[in-house]
Each structure stands twice: as C-alpha cells, then as structure tokens.
Amino acid sequence: MTEPVNRAASGQFPSTGGAPTVECRGLTKRYGAHTALDSVDLTTGPGEFIALLGPNGAGKSTLIKLLAGVLTPDGGSIQFGEGVAAGVIHQDLGLFDDMSVAENLFIGNVPSRGLISFSEEDRRARELLEFVGLSEVNPITLVRDLSLGERALIATAKLWSQGAGLIIVDEVTASLPRAEASWLVEHLRTAARSGATVMMVTHRFEDVLGNVDRYVVVVDGKIAMDRADDGVTRDYLVDVISSGRNQVEVGRRDTSGRAPGDIVVELEEARVNKIGPLSLTLREGEITGVSGSSVSGFHDVGYLVAGALHARQGRVTTRRHTKVTCLPAHRDADGTFPDLTVEFNMSVGNSNRWRRWGLINLSKMRASIAAAAHDLNVIPRDTDAVITTLSGGNQQKALLGRVIADDPGCVVLCEPTRGVDVATRREIYAFVRKLADNACAVMVVSSDMEDLEALADRIVVIDDNGHVETWIEPEDVADFCNARSALG
C-alpha cells in the first residue's frame, strides 16, 4: 500500500520511518457546478507538523471536512494508515468548561471499566499532558481556569487519546493574541514530535512561518504548493496564495470628485465590549471598511452601527427615519432561519413594506421577493425551498436580499463573502457597489482583505485592544490591503 512512488510524488516530508497517516489521491468535491476541490493528492506522515494555507473559499475547509468524514468525496480516495483516524479542533474547541482536565480528556473514553479509578485516570492524564508539553498543568484543574491556548492543547490531547493520528487544528490561533498563538504553535510542534500528524489551518503566516515542517497551500481547489520548510519566505507564500486571486476583477470605485453625501450614522466616542472609544461618520454613497483582528471582536463595530448592540458609553446617532440593516458575520448562527423557506428568510424585518391596514399582502410580498431573489441570482429560483438546502453562497445572497429589501439608508455587511465561491464573490461585490451608488451608506466589516480592497473607500483598522489603530484613506486602501492580505 505504501509504494515509494507516492511518497516521492507527494513532497518531501522528513523521513520519520512511519507509514503514512493519510493518503489522498485524486480527491474531488463538487457543489453543484462549483468544484470546491479538484483532484487533490496529499500524503502525510507521523511526526509531521504541517501548515495548511490558502485564501478564503479555496477549498481548505472542504479538504478538512473530507478528511474528518463530514463530507464524502465525489471522486478519488482517502486512505488512512492502520489505526489512524482524523480529528478536527475548531475554534469552539468542544470542551466542557465546568469539568476537570482529566474528565475532559476521557469523556466517552474512560480508561477503566466499571468504577472509575482516579489514580489510573490521573496517571493517563499526565501522560497525555506530557504529550502536548503541558506537564505543569494538574489534571484536576477545571478547564475554565486555563488560558485559551492551554485549552486548545487539552483538545489536542483529547483527540490523541481517542486515537486521532491526524490532528487538524482549524483557525484556533485566530482568536488568540500573537504571543499566545506562537506559544501554542510551539506546543503543537511538541505534540507532532511525539508521533501525531498535526495540520494547522491558519490565515496568519506569522504563527507558522519557520515553525512548521511543511507548507501545503490550496488555491482554487488545487494544491498550489506542497513544500518542506527549506527557507520558504513570507513573500513567496503571499505570491503563491494570491496566484488564484487575480480571477476576481478588483477594479476600484472611482469616488474622486464626488461631493460627500449626508451623514447617515454618527458614532461619538462609542464603546461596546472590547471596542472603543470610536468616533466615525457614515455618509450616503460611501463605503466604510472595518478591519481588525478577531481578538478585538471588531464585528461589534458593525453591530453597534446597526443597533444590534447598544453602546456602553458614548453615542450612536442615526439620521431620523433611516433604517439600518445588518448582515451578521456568522451566517448559520446569526443569519438564517434554518427550517424556513427562502421567502420567509428574506421577508423577516421587511414585511411591513407590504402591509396594508395592518395585514401583509402575501401575494404581493411573494412576487417582489421572488423578483429580488431573481435579481440576486439566488439558485434555486423557487423561493419556497428551505434555506438550508441552498449552497452557502446562495444562502448569503438570499440574506443580502433580506438586508436591502426595505430600501435601508444604511447597510452593515459583516464578512459578506465568507464561505462563498469566486463567482458569487464577484456578484456580491458588484451588488454592494451598486448599493452605494444609489446613495446608501455602506459599512463592510471583514477579515478578508479582498473584500475591503474591492469595496472600501476608506478603512478603519481596529487593534487587538479594540482601539482605532489607524485610518486608511482612499489612496492608500489598495496598498494596505495588499500588505495585509495574508495576515487574516
């Protein structure tokens, strides 16, 4: 099964002497007409520490889901090594905060039969903590008393104890401050050296650069680069990653020589959660970008403007008789009404538009929503389809339709292209620009630099502490976005 040919073909991982933990050949996954993953070959060995990189929507998460068995491939094969399983650690980690480290490690996997032997559990827990380099942590500590980085390592150890030879760490560092992220990466490497294959998925190059054994870059559903860490530089990675990005025409809006529009929303020294104090004005026809690290929770800026959050201090003033709507960042948790139709999803918050004498004219509403869905190119055309049967991109377009249905004076779009393919991304950009051209005040809050580069007239950058780091003026937006595009 382990023909040398495959190994040679798959890149140069350090010879650790073990059989491959996983071997993918010709792995393909399609969503309708869109090919998310196109004939990918990937082989990993035990003890390897791999960085899986790539722009949004390139197919990383599809690859992870295929490896984890959440999705089934449309073509190709995945062959795990003997006794190897894959486990994924997501941002929420899946730990029980009110239980001890040892209890968390052995949930569903208690080491003794019958009565639980605490001494045995303690011994096994210490072994596992050693594996991730956390020997200073006492197994009886409650998980809620640990730092985020330590919790991520507990989750790693848990997967290892459950027999996961391939551990995928998905964007866990994104919510960590830089120092803690690099501490976590060091420890993950320890875990890899103890025999696991650790695959880290991240947008932040700093976290992995020079710390991993091998880089795998996915662009547009294909492996664009698969190389050992032999002096790979940051610039080189940026080049490879951005190679597929030229497909999106990122022509900038020409806003020069246009008089500033009326002020629609104004923030004065506003504070909420970690954000603030923040002062800014949103004007008609202007697209304001907001960028920052997820540590600060910079989406809260958008929710503050939209009124979904209320300022703890300071003031948020909205022009009178102006409707502000919001596309939330997390589509599944905060955006869709999962068991209801596309029509219902698009009508929520807007149905007064079709109201007469207190009653909604349902047939009129149906017709105009169907027309809006058609304009937005939502597939399928049938607005009676339950929204969760649509692809992510089409769900996103339907939600965009909801946001703009009632002619709002201000629109806040958080992560408008998250989990969306290139073609849809282009449609969304064109749509948002048209919105601004029709005198709507638009705010785009995104961790995706491509969004900001394509849309924003100016950008406010929020630092890790929630303060304003800097304002990027129109002429500098392109340079700023290029420089930051890899940071996530």
Add this chain to the structure above:
Amino acid sequence: MTNNAIEANHASSGSSGSASKPPSKRRSFQVAGATPTELISLFGSPVLFLLIFVVFYLWLGESFYNPNQRMLEFSQAIPATIITLGVVVILAVGQFDLSVAYNASLSAYLVIGLNYRNDIPMWASILITLAFASFVGFSNGILVTKFRINAFITTLGVGGVLLGLARVYSEGGQGLNPSPTDHPLPEWFHAFLGDFQNTAPTPVVIVVAVMLIAALLHTINGRAIPSTVSKPIRAAILLVIAAIALLAVFGSGIVNFVSVNVVIFLVLATLLWIVMTYTTFGRNLYAVGSNPRAAGYAGVNSSRYTLSAFTITGLLAGVAGIMLAATQQAAIQGAADGFLLPAYSAAFLSTVLISRGRFHIWGAVIGALCLTYVASGLVVGGVAYTWADVFNGGVLIAAVALSSVVRRTAR
C-alpha cells in the same frame, strides 16, 4: 415516474425554475414531485385520521355520525382547544408553557367566584379574569426573558403556584354552585359561552363554514403541498379535500346543530390565524421561534416577542377558563387541569396535518377535533372513556416523531 416526468411537470405548470432542488441532492424515485417519504410525512396523518373515521362509519354508523352528540362534544372540547391555540402561539415562538391548564382552571374558578362571592357584575368579572390570566402569562414571559430562567422550570413553578392559589381561593377545593335563588349567573353567560343547545342561525353557520373551508384550502395549497407538485395534481388534491369538507359540513346536516359558542370559538380561531399569518407580528413570532439570534440581527426584538407570546398564551388560557365556567355553570377547582396533555397533542399534530413542520392554528383546531372524535368514537364502540389520556399521550409522541421526520425531509 422518472426525473424526466418531473421536468415535464415543471414545464406544464409554467414554473420558471429549472432546478428547484440543489443539484447535489439526487432523488431517484418521485411521485408528483415528492419522494415516498415526503408523501407519507405530508399526508400520512390526515389520511390515517380519515381512515379511522371511515372505519367508524362502517363500524358504528349512525350511533357515531350523530350531529347532536358530536356538537355536544365539540362544545365541550372548546376550552381545551382554546388552550391549544395558546400552546400553538407559545410553541411558534420556540418556548413552552406548562402552566396553561392551571391558569385556565384558576380562571374558571375566578370568573364565577368574583361574581358569586363579591357580587361583581359578570362582565367586570370576565375582564378581571382575562387581565389576571394575561398577567400570569406576562409573568412567565418576564421570568423567561429578563431572568433567563428556562421556560420549562418557570412555567412548571408558576403552574404549581397557580394550582396552590386555586386551592387557597376555593378553600380546599370547595365548589361554588350559583342557582336561580343563590347569586344567579346572568342568562347570556351560559347561553352564549357554554350552551351547546343554543344553536346559531343557519345562514351565519353557512357563511362561517364556507369561509373556513376557503381558508383551509388556501392554507393547504400554500403550506402543505410542496411547491414541486404540479398544477393538475395540486388541483386534484384540493378538490378532494374540498369535497370531503363540504360533505362533512353539509351532508351530515350538522349546520343545524352548530351552537353559538362554537361560532364564537371559530371566529376567535380565525382572528388568531390572521394574526399569525398575515401580520408582521405573527411572522416575527415564527422568526424568533426559528432562530432568536438571527431575529435579533434582522431587527426583531426576540425578548419582546417572547414576552408577547407568553401573554397571549395566558390570555387564551383565561378565555378557555371562562368558557369552561360558562359550560359548567359552577366553579369547580381544577376543572381544566387535565387539558394540558390534549392541548400539546393537538398543537404538535398541527405540524403534520395541514402545514409542513410549522405550528399552525387550523392544524391545531383540526387536530383537537380529530383527537376528540377518535376518542369518542372509541367510547361509542365500547372502549372505556378512561383510555382517553393513553390515546392522547400516544398521539403526542407519534405527532412529534412524524414532525421531526417532516423537518428532516425538508432539509
């Protein structure tokens, strides 16, 4: 039928969408645009109930299809069915209310107690009772939205408090029996709200019946039949249902037996249906029930709608209590306590009867009637009436199981 046939259906129905389902979801075998599982989950329970009533007809004949007797049962079922309507509202917003039945019991006692003991005129007594019942619902809502106590715990506790209050107020469960010589109840109270023999004028009944059948067909057309079903088949289904409904209403001669309280109940249900379907308020209730977080981001205040839903549920429990008191013409402690289970059974039945996976007013009314009549049919056939709760509990489980299948096939 093959997939080709379905595309042909599409073409003939003039629907523009070529792909009404995501292409990744291949469907091998379909009848009229729906898979067998879908068909069973959509039409399984209505057809099952229909079969039961056909069996009753063959088995029991006139002794079951006796309009006078069935109208008595309808009239008796009104309080429980109004509680069901409240349950539909609270389930639509994604919450639970276990205190409804106790609220109704206390209201039933209160409305007569105020009149009998304190000599408060009946109309004022009714208003006070409605205010009290709504306040109970409002308190449930405050505890759930402001104090963030789980709805189960809250309403279980509040239900316990109400049960206790009813015992205190009734001095340990003593009944109050107004009579012509002892604090008589006003005549209209029983005649309009509780007397099944006080029949409404036939023209009124015919108008109400025709309107209801139209509303039913409209709902089934919009909510129960998948949009993939082609036009002729859709029309055929609707025609069959219309024929059955018309036959049931006019063929049975029941129009001459419909009492005033039944008409009042039907009007109440109609108003509630309009609120739930045709107003922003009603749609927002369903939105909050589906995903309260998303509702918040879409500008719908989840807490406010949850609070309103609890209040409406309380108010309806009060209405149920008053109509129960009017039927009994006496204050009996704990009179509505047993309505909790049938109310939830009927509310969950509504998700599988005429509307796919959604709690629906007409579905609940039909569900409640089916439950009542199946139980009474069994009694007529010789089964002891004490089996009714066993039957209700079984239906509750079956309805929930079936509705989760419906939701799954919808995904």
